[in-house]
Each structure stands twice: as structure tokens, then as C-alpha cells.
Amino acid sequence: xxxxxxxxxxxxxxxxxxxxxxxxxxxxxxxxxxxxxxxxxxxxxxxxxxxxxxxxxxxxxxxxxxxxxxxxxxxxxxxxxxxxxxxxxxxxxxxxxxxxxxxxxxxxxxxxxxxxxxxxxxxxxxxxxxxxxxxxxxxxxxxxxxxxxxxxxxxxxxxxxxxxxxxxxxxxxxxxxxxxxxxxxxxxxxxxxxxxxxxxxxxxxxxxxxxxxxxxxxxxxxxxxxxxxxxxxxxxxxxxxxxxxxxxxxxxxxxxxxxxxxxxxxxxxxxxxxxxxxxxxxxxxxxxxx
Amino acid sequence: xxxxxxxxxxxxxxxxxxxxxxxxxxxxxxxxxxxxxxxxxxxxxxxxxxxxxxxxxxxxxxxxxxxxxxxxxxxxxxxxxxxxxxxxxxxxxxxxxxxxxxxxxxxxxxxxxxxxxxxxxxxxxxxxxxxxxxxxxxxxxxxxxxxxxxxxxxxxxxxxxxxxxxxxxxxxxxxxxxxxxxxxxxxxxxxxxxxxxxxxxxxxxxxxxxxxxxxxxxxxxxxxxxxxxxxxxxxxxxxxxxxxxxxxxxxxxxxxxxxxxxxxxxxxxxxxxxxxxxxxxxxxxxxxxxxxxxxxxxxxxxxxxxxxxxxxxxxxxxxxxxxxxxxxxxxxxxxxxxxxxxxxxxxxxxxxxxxxxxxxxxxxxxxxxxxxxxxxxxxxxxxxxxxxxxxxxxxxxxxxxxxxxxxxxxxxxxxxxxxxxxxxxxxxxxxxx
Numbered sequence: 001x002x003x004x005x006x007x008x009x010x011x012x013x014x015x016x017x018x019x020x021x022x023x024x025x026x027x028x029x030x031x032x033x034x035x036x037x038x039x040x041x042x043x044x045x046x047x048x049x050x051x052x053x054x055x056x057x058x059x060x061x062x063x064x065x066x067x068x069x070x071x072x073x074x075x076x077x078x079x080x081x082x083x084x085x086x087x088x089x090x091x092x093x094x095x096x097x098x099x100x101x102x103x104x105x106x107x108x109x110x111x112x113x114x115x116x117x118x119x120x121x122x123x124x125x126x127x128x129x130x131x132x133x134x135x136x137x138x139x140x141x142x143x144x145x146x147x148x149x150x151x152x153x154x155x156x157x158x159x160x161x162x163x164x165x166x167x168x169x170x171x172x173x174x175x176x177x178x179x180x181x182x183x184x185x186x187x188x189x190x191x192x193x194x195x196x197x198x199x200x201x202x203x204x205x206x207x208x209x210x211x212x213x214x215x216x217x218x219x220x221x222x223x224x225x226x227x228x229x230x231x232x233x234x235x236x237x238x239x240x241x242x243x244x245x246x247x248x249x250x251x252x253x254x255x256x257x258x259x260x261x262x263x264x265x266x267x268x269x270x271x272x273x274x275x276x277x278x279x280x281x282x283x284x285x286x287x288x289x290x
Numbered sequence: 291x292x293x294x295x296x297x298x299x300x301x302x303x304x305x306x307x308x309x310x311x312x313x314x315x316x317x318x319x320x321x322x323x324x325x326x327x328x329x330x331x332x333x334x335x336x337x338x339x340x341x342x343x344x345x346x347x348x349x350x351x352x353x354x355x356x357x358x359x360x361x362x363x364x365x366x367x368x369x370x371x372x373x374x375x376x377x378x379x380x381x382x383x384x385x386x387x388x389x390x391x392x393x394x395x396x397x398x399x400x401x402x403x404x405x406x407x408x409x410x411x412x413x414x415x416x417x418x419x420x421x422x423x424x425x426x427x428x429x430x431x432x433x434x435x436x437x438x439x440x441x442x443x444x445x446x447x448x449x450x451x452x453x454x455x456x457x458x459x460x461x462x463x464x465x466x467x468x469x470x471x472x473x474x475x476x477x478x479x480x481x482x483x484x485x486x487x488x489x490x491x492x493x494x495x496x497x498x499x500x501x502x503x504x505x506x507x508x509x510x511x512x513x514x515x516x517x518x519x520x521x522x523x524x525x526x527x528x529x530x531x532x533x534x535x536x537x538x539x540x541x542x543x544x545x546x547x548x549x550x551x552x553x554x555x556x557x558x559x560x561x562x563x564x565x566x567x568x569x570x571x572x573x574x575x576x577x578x579x580x581x582x583x584x585x586x587x588x589x590x591x592x593x594x595x596x597x598x599x600x601x602x603x604x605x606x607x608x609x610x611x612x613x614x615x616x617x618x619x620x621x622x623x624x625x626x627x628x629x630x631x632x633x634x635x636x637x638x639x640x641x642x643x644x645x646x647x648x649x650x651x652x653x654x655x656x657x658x659x660x661x662x663x664x665x666x667x668x669x670x671x672x673x674x675x676x677x678x679x680x681x682x683x684x685x686x687x688x689x690x691x692x693x694x695x696x697x698x699x700x701x702x703x704x705x706x707x708x709x710x711x712x713x714x715x716x717x718x719x720x721x722x723x
Contacts, residue, residue: 122575262575271622271623
């Protein structure tokens with residue numbers, strides 16, 4: 001659950017976005033720009049968190065009145081090497097934060113931190129990741145939280161989709177690209193696994209609200225509606241006029257069959273905010289990518 | 291041998307009802323409270339609580355009842371019950387300082403042979419920890435139910451009495467008084483009796499949690515929990531009085547207090563309490579059912595919606611709003627305009643800047659986009675679906691306790707949402723009716 005230090009939303013003095021060149025970081029920057037918030041966007045060109053001296057460089061950039069959004073990650077982290085690189089990146093940020101007072105820290109984490117059998121997942125579900133990616137985010141949450149006296153918000157989005165997604169993972173993003181090429185959308189088996197998918201614009205919107213309220217705590221950035229891959233494929237197939245084709249799974253079925261979320265905490269934290277329905281979000285992604 | 295005079299210290303909901311029952315069973319009764327204002331109100335026949343049958347019972351037995359703010363008036367009592375409230379905080383932790391102070395006051399003025407009985411809800415170990423002669427100190431389990439307090443006090447199922455040494459006979463005065471009620475008397479160690487009270491509540495919570503868990507599943511798979519409940523109640527292992535009505539989590543404070551007590555003792559002793567933690571988690575989840583339904587069905591599509599709320603009390607037939615699901619809901623509806631009505635509780639209790647108090651339930655429905663029935667007051671059952679449909683601007687009724695007839699509501703052109711059944715919609719997805 002989030003606690004709002006600003007009961008009424010107020011513009012942050014400046015928001016430093018670490019990882020502003022990425023899919024999610026770029027969307028957050030765009031949202032803050034639209035809201036008229038001053039930002040200092042840092043992509044890998046401006047700040048390579050794995051480079052020597054990057055901690056001192058970041059420290060030199062930070063001011064006591066800054067809000068910081070840490071979204072930079074090598075994701076999804078699938079190997080031990082990627083895990084260690086991500087922790088090294090976080091260590092760089094932690095070292096800068098330890099020596100520099102800031103006003104607020106927002107970390108873009110992941111719902112992968114939760115135990116697999118937590119249905120429905122809430123912010124109080126046990127953090128017991130079963131994947132390297134989830135363990136990476138859980139470790140980074142703890143590292144960052146213990147490195148600053150500033151209020152810290154952990155935002156834990158689920159599967160994010162949007163026109164600019166670079167990963168092309170199984171789901172809305174890959175389905176849309178297949179359909180855009182006029183190919184049938186390939187689903188594994190019956191595509192019965194039900195998951196929650198959130199539009200990147202909504203992730204950016206929630207992040208902006210958290211910054212404006214100077215919120216502390218944890219919030220899942222999820223829609224509360226879980227949809228099967230089959231149904232997602234059907235929505236996209238209809239948008240593009242292509243077929244859906246079932247394929248044999250490339251391996252055993254994923255250990256996590258379905259995942260549902262209870263978004264009551266979001267209703268309480270941001271009562272007037274409502275997530276973009278999946279069909280509408282997919283249509284927006286189609287329009288933006290065409 | 292003359293009948294003992296029975297005293298009650300603490301004119302709480304528990305104290306007044308217990309005293310009324312004692313008088314109703316023929317005992318001369320002394321009602322004591324340290325607050326002279328409370329006593330003055332009782333003397334004038336004004337009750338600050340709502341309890342069916344209580345005013346009549348007090349009036350019928352008025353000649354046997356003495357109201358007093360002087361502790362010395364308890365000196366003539368053979369048995370004195372401590373019937374104060376034990377307040378809890380948001381985590382269900384008890385504040386025992388008030389009851390300790392009251393016990394000191396009462397004990398100082400007791401007759402030499404008088405029996406002191408702790409009737410309040412206290413944690414295991416409390417009674418034995420008191421520095422009072424144990425042969426005159428007892429603990430008795432109370433099983434008050436708001437709205438049915440008179441019935442429960444007049445016709446108890448049994449008395450559970452905590453003693454220092456359960457092998458010894460009860461003192462004559464206490465035995466004589468309790469025997470009048472004609473039910474079983476179960477003496478046991480102090481700690482057993484204190485834990486028996488908690489055990490009763492844990493069993494009730496278990497039943498309610500089963501009902502809530504399977505009611506939610508019913509909502510999602512097309513079953514109707516209300517059709518299942520009669521089948522369960524006819525099973526002798528479950529029984530006709532089982533708590534199987536789905537609700538909005540635990541409310542009122544007492545059940546939550548007992549769960550918190552078990553969790554605290556577990557932390558101190560290392561006993562396994564995963565089940566109790568599940569009860570707490572389930573209760574928290576179900577409490578927000580209305581909020582989730584409101585957002586999903588109305589507020590996401592209509593950000594300007596006006597919301598009608600019927601009921602503020604934590605349950606019907608009481609003025610109490612402690613842990614009220616209605617107030618918890620209203621606290622999350624700050625951005626919206628509300629119209630509220632409760633037959634007993636004032637609209638100001640809602641604590642909402644945009645809540646308009648309404649004199650009648652139908653008035654509260656006037657012009658609203660959605661009507662939520664948060665307390666199942668009997669009078670709400672008289673509302674007619676077609677009248678509501680005409681009064682409301684919107685088409686949604688959320689009625690967790692099934693106060694209204696869902697089919698009549700749908701027939702009147704409204705969408706209907708209740709616990710334990712799939713949505714009843716007039717059109718669109720998953721129509722149930």
C-alpha cells in the first residue's frame with residue numbers, strides 16, 4: 001500500500017529519470033513532459049551505470065530537491081551474468097544515493113518478485129521470486145531502499161505492452177508484430193494461460209501520480225483483469241484481419257499457469273485513476289505503431 | 291436462603307443487557323457506572339444503545355434495578371460482574387488499563403464474602419494476574435451478539451466459568467444466580483475459559499471465512515451460494531445455526547480482537563497460526579468487495595457518478611459503527627458525491643465532505659447513479675424495485691447482503707450485484723437472471 005506524503009498532488013521540483021532511453025523510461029519521460037514537469041532524462045548515453053566513475057557522475061547530477069525514478073535494467077534478466085550486471089547497476093545508484101540527499105525515489109520493479117502461488121496477488125503477497133528476473137528486482141528493491149533516507153515507492157508492473165516495446169516477448173507485442181506483417185498469430189497450445197497486461201502509458205501515468213503525491217510503499221501496476229493469450233490473439237487478429245494459429249509449445253508449459261491481481265490498493269491510492277481496457281490499449285498500440 | 295443481589299459495574303452494551311437479564315430472571319440488581327451522566331440517563335429511561343426488547347425488559351423489571359454512580363452501593367451485592375468495554379486499537383490490540391482501574395474501584399468497596407466475576411473480553415492469563423483473593427475471583431465468558439443481546443442474555447446456551455481451581459464447587463451465591471437460567475454450567479481453569487471465548491469466536495470466523503471464500507467462487511463460476519447454504523445446514527456435522535451467510539469481512543471489533551490475541555500469543559509461544567492469518571487475509575479481501583464492484587461496474591465508466599449509500603451501522607439493529615464496512619467504504623469515496631441514510635446513525639458519522647444525509651432510504655436513492663446497501667436493516671427490505679428504478683438516474687444496485695429481491699430488481703431494469711451469486715444484469719455479459 002502507498003502512503004501519500006503529499007495529500008494533494010504537487011509538481012516535483014525536478015525528476016531525474018535513470019533509464020530514460022528505454023521503453024518504460026521513455027514513456028515516463030513523455031508523460032512528465034506532458035504534465036509540465038521538469039525532468040533530467042538519463043539514458044545510457046548520458047549515464048552508463050556499468051561504467052567506471054558512473055556513481056560519482058550521478059552524485060554530481062543529483063540535487064536535494066530531486067525526485068529520482070530508477071527504471072534502468074537489463075531485462076528480462078535470464079542468466080546469472082545478467083543478474084549480476086543488474087545488481088552492479090543498482091549498486092552504482094545506491095552509492096550515489098548514500099552520499100546525496102534526494103526528495104523521493106521511485107523504483108520500477110516487477111510483479112516477478114511475488115511468490116508464484118499468490119493468486120490473487122496483492123501488495124501484501126509474499127515476495128519470494130522463483131526466477132532470476134524476479135530475484136534481481138527483489139534484491140534491487142532492498143538495495144535501493146536501504147541506501148536512502150528519502151521516501152521510496154516500489155512500483156511493480158506486470159507484463160507491459162505498447163508500440164515501442166523492444167522485447168517482442170510472447171504476448172501482445174509479438175502478436176501485434178506478427179499480425180502487422182500479415183502473418184497468422186501463433187499461440188502455444190490453446191493459449192489458455194491467463195495473465196494481466198498493462199499498457200505502458202498507464203505505467204507512466206501511475207508513476208507520474210506517485211511522483212506528484214510523493215508516495216512511499218509498494219503498488220502493483222496491474223489492471224486487475226487477467227486475459228488468456230488466446231483471447232488477446234483473437235482481439236489483435238480481428239484488428240488486423242489475420243488468423244490465429246495454434247502451435248505446439250516449444251517446451252514444457254510455464255510453471256505459472258494463471259496470474260490474477262487484486263487492485264484494491266490502487267483504487268484506494270488513486271481513486272479516480274482507471275486502467276485502459278485491454279482492447280482499447282491494443283488498439284492504441286496498433287495506431288501508434290502503424 | 292435469600293437470593294443474592296447481583297451487581298454490574300460498567301453500563302456498557304454488555305453491562306446493561308446482562309443486568310436487564312438478571313433482573314428479568316428475578317434477581318435484585320445494582321447497575322453501577324463511574325460516569326454519573328450514564329447513570330442519570332438510565333434512571334430517566336434513556337438508552338444510548340439500540341437493542342430489540344431491551345427498553346421493555348428494563349421497564350418491566352424496574353422495581354428490581356438500582357442505578358448508581360456510587361461504588362459503595364455494590365457492598366450489598368453477593369456477586370459483582372465487571373462489564374466494562376475493553377477498547378481495541380486498529381490492530382485489534384486490547385487496552386486493559388480501563389478495566390484494571392474499574393476492578394480496583396469495585397474491589398475496594400466489595401462486601402467481605404462477595405464474588406467478583408470478570409465478564410469482559412480479556413486475554414488468557416489476565417484473570418490470574420489480578421492481585422485479588424482467587425477463591426472469590428471468577429471469569430465468565432460473554433457471548434453478546436449486537437441486535438440479539440437480550441435473547442442471548444436471557445436464554446444462554448451455557449455458562450463457561452473460569453476458576454482458580456475448577457475442582458472446587460462454585461460459591462453458593464454464584465451457583466444460585468447462574469442456576470436460575472436453567473442451562474449447563476461449565477467450570478474450568480481461568481486460562482481455559484478465557485481461551486474458550488476466543489475459541490468460540492475462531493470457530494465462528496472459520497465458518498464465515500468458508501462462506502466468504504466459496505461465495506466468491508460462486509460469483510465467478512455461475513453458482514449461487516444461497517442455494518448451497520440450505521444443503522449445508524441440513525448436514526448434522528454443520529448444523530442449522532452455522533454462520534454461513536457471506537459478508538464483507540469481519541466487523542464490530544470483537545472477532546478481530548480475538549484473532550489478534552491468538553496471533554500475539556503465537557508470536558510469544560511459537561504455536562503455528564497460518565489458519566488465523568488466512569482468516570485475517572480473507573476478511574480484508576472481502577471487506578473491499580463493494581469498492582471493487584463500484585469501480586469495475588460504475589466508476590471506471592462514469593467518473594462523475596453520484597453514489598447512494600444505505601446503512602452506516604456495522605450491522606442491522608445496532609447504533610454501533612465500530613469497524614463498519616460502510617464507513618470503511620465511504621472513506622475510499624472522497625472524490626464522489628454521496629447520498630446517505632441510516633435508520634439510527636446520523637449522516638455526520640460518515641465523515642465525508644460531500645455526503646448529503648437523507649431522511650428516508652428512497653430519498654437517498656433519488657438521482658443516484660448507483661445505490662449501495664451496506665447494512666441489512668430490515669426496513670430496507672420494504673424498498674420496491676420499481677420505485678428505486680424511477681428514483682435513480684443510473685442502473686446499478688450493489689446489495690451485498692441480498693436485502694432486495696435480485697430478480698425483481700432486474701425486472702425493474704436495473705443491474706444487481708450481490709455476494710455469492712454472479713452479476714444479475716439486464717443486458718450484456720454474463721446475465722444471471
